[in-house]
Amino acid sequence: FGSSSVSSLSAVRPKHASMVKQDNSLVMHMHQYQVVGRAQPTKKQPEPKIYRMKLFAKNPVIARSKFWYFMKKLTKAKKTGGELLAMNEIRDAKPMVAKQYGVWFRYQSRTDTHNMYKEFRDDVDWRG
Secondary structure (H helix, E strand, C coil): CHHHHHHHHHHHCCCCHHHCCCCHHHCCCCEEEEEEEEECCCCCCCCCCEEEEEEEECCHHHHHHHHHHHHHHHCCCCCCCEEEEEEEEECCCCCCCCEEEEEEEEEECCCCEEEEEEEEEECCHHHC
16 A cells, blocks of 8 residues: 555656746746937927937836936936837847856945946846
């Protein structure tokens, strides 16, 4: 009785973790977007400066939101007083070729400002 139940349990469990099917709803898919915009032209400034940002987001709505968030921090332009000129998704020309990516970032701790650089290697940039 005991030996037959043990063998039936081992048949249910997969032998390797790679054999387990992954639920795609749990995987975050990030896309890279290029958003171009500026503050609306006024009498004071008929040709405002144009800004282009490359952002990572799940969808175009979040990319636009991030664009206006950073525009508000960089300039005095807000979504209500600005206009989007272009927005498109950036895709890799060769998606299955491994590439080196590097990220520079800066943060402030309680004691000092720190600069850091991190490199990673992958076939797509959003996975790093």
